[in-house]
Amino acid sequence: MPAYALALAVLVIAPLLAPGYLLLRDAVSTPRSYLSDAALGLSDAAPRALPQDFAVAVVSQVVDGGIVVKALLVAGLWLAGWGCARLAAVVVPDAGMPGQFVAATLAIWNPYVAERLLQGHWSLLVGYGCLPWVAATVLQLRLVGDAPLWPRVCALALWTALAGLTPTGLMLAATVAVVCSVTPGSGRPRGVCAGIALGLAVVAALPWLVAAGVSQSLSSSQAEGVRAFAARAEPGLGTLGSLASLGGIWNGEAVPASRTTLFVVVAAVVLLGVVAVGVPVAMRRPLAVPLLVLAVVAVVVPAAMATAPGLAVVESAVRAFPGIGVVRDGQKWVALAVPGYTVAAAAAVVTLRRWLPAFVTATVCSLALIATLPDLAWGVGGKVVAVHYPPGWAAAAAAINADPRPVAVLPTGSMRHFPWAGDAPVLDPLPRWVRAEVLTTGDLVISGRLVPGEGGRARSVEGLLTAGADPHELARAGVGWLLVQSGDDLSLTRIGGDYPAAAHRGLMLTVHWVWVAMLAGGLAGMVVARARRPVK
Incomplete structure (x- = not known):
């Protein structure tokens, strides 16, 4: 089963395995990253990429950062498939290997994976891959009382910490647990x-x-982005049907071509049909019931959030409690439905085996799932590929790193269109390639609507740039470098200003190393427990 899951994962991201870097919308990889203030969560921006940026910065000191990101992405998809097969073995053991094959196929080959890949959410997919392992570990804690507690606590620590590469991944894992x-x-x-x-x-x-x-980066409201990030209806399905079939991401451009026509109805019928056939059997398995209930909630709540009353409630909540702005992308919570879906899909083999041999059922179900989302293969139809930076990027990064003062960038804004990186917009790679602070507001323009970020100091510097301020004014504002990006060309000018380093670096380094200790301790505990397991 691990080999099958790995084969599916590689089939999905095969073009990305070529030399080069993942650079697509929110996904940014660079040859090397640093423990900058931003990587430690000490900038103006909300800490959405912690401890992801810390982890990549540490590992990229010895391994090329592009390889690190690719390896983690492959691992996330592989763990999703293998983990859902293991979860099916715990919850529906009578489905056997055929049921596990169906579970693994659905876990990897679904619209959620495709859309999050196209959006560049590689670290979210790592958290996604940990969910079935979290579920299986907690279920085993509930099932077996006479076994030592520490091995499963170590396992749960590993999967929780790994899912916690991003806040969303951790919240998903904690909910499943x-x-x-x-x-x-x-x-x-x-x-x-x-x-x-x-x-x-x-x-x-x-x-x-x-x-x-410590950074008070969540003091500003993110309510303006609630409507822009609401789940989206796909052709012929409506919002509820889109979410139920594991699609409906807010960005209509981050969608496989097969989900943009009425063919999506066929795909939804197949996916939901495989799940529905197994639900009656799964409902008779007590371990499956909470996962099935969670699956329903994970579809219905994001759909309700996308209605007019739901949007009003979410906006009000985010204005009152700015720290919960993470909930505004409602479709990402549909990941919580996948453990229940895959358990039900495995149970479909049990339902149908009175008419068909189990391996025939598994083959038909798996091929149907793949056939109705054909463009997930080969980098989601060739859109997820490795790219190469023009030589000027490495030279500019080296110059800034030799004198790491705050960097202002033109054109302003967080997203860029680079001819060498494909047609999709990408986040500016510079903040992850230099030691210095890169002044960016985090503002986004979605469907012509401005969704403001949290970068207050960066916004004042951008105002100076827009007004045509001279170098002396920029220096007084704390700008050390000005980088002008234009296609393949970069122009770097030393301004000479500086800004005091953020406080609390020691504290932030400590809490990040606590996370590393949890990850490493969990892994070490699992290895020791496995080594002590009696040979049967």
């Missing part, structure tokens, strides 16, 4: 399982919780 802790069983008490899960989640969340506190 708590839901699984309410399942019936004679093992560890529900309260103990939930307490362990939440305790580990809090430790894994320390990098972005502490960053949000």
Whole structure:
């Protein structure tokens, strides 16, 4: 099963395995990253990429950053497929290997994976891949009471920390863990399982919780982006149908071509049909019921959030509590439906085996899922590929790193269109390639509507640039370098200004190393537990 899951994962991202870097919308990889203030969550921007940026910065000191990101992306998809097969083995053991094949196929080959790849959310897909492992670990805690506790706590620590590369991934993992802790069983008490899960989640969340506190980057409201990030209806399905079939991302440009026509209805019928056939069997498995309920909630709530009353409620909530702006991208929470969907898909083999041999059912279901999303293969139809930076980028980064003063960039804005990077817009790679602070507001323009970011100081500098300020004014504002990006060409000018380094670097380094210790300790515990396991 691991080999099958790996084969599917490689088939999805094969073009990305060529030399080069992932640079697509929100995905940015560079040859090397640094422990800048931004990488530690000490900039004006909300800490959305912690501890992801810290991890890549540390590992890229010894391994090319492009390889690091690609390896993590492959690992995320592989873990999703293999993990859902393992989860099916725990919840629906009578489905056997055929059911596990169907579960692995659905986990990897679905619109959620395609759309998040096109949006550049590689680290979210790592968290996505951890969800079935979290579920299986907590279910085993509930099932077995006489086994030592520490091996499964170590396993849960590993999967929680790895899912916690981003805040969203951690929130997804914690939700799955708590839901699984309410399942019936004679093992560890529900309260103990939930307490362990939440305790580990809090430790894994320390990098972005502490960053949000010390940098006060969440003091500004993100309510303006709620409507722009609402789930989107696909042709013939409506919002609810789109979400139920694991699609409906807010960005209509980050969608496979096969999901832009009425063929999407056929794809939705196939995916939901495979799931629906297995639901009656899965409902008779007590371990599956909480996952199935979670799947329903994970579809219905984002759909409700996209209605007029739902948008009003979310906007009001985000204005009142700016820190919960992470919820505004409603479609990403549909990942919570996947563990339940894959368990039901595995159970479809049990439902149909009175008429068809199990491996025939598994083959038909798996091929149908693949055939109705054909353009997920080969980098989502060739859109997820490795790109190469023009030579001027490395030279500019080297000059800035030799004298790391704050950098202002023209044109202003966070997103760029580079001819050498394809047709899609991309985040400016510079902030992840230099030691210095790159002054960016984080503003986005979505469907002609401005969604402001949190960069207050950057916004004042951009105002000076727009007004045509001279170098002396820029220097007084703390600008050390001015980089002008124009296609393949870069123009770097030394301005000479500077700005005091952010406070609390020591604190932020400490909480990030706590996260690393949780990750490494969990992995070490799993290895030791496996080595001590009796040979049968």
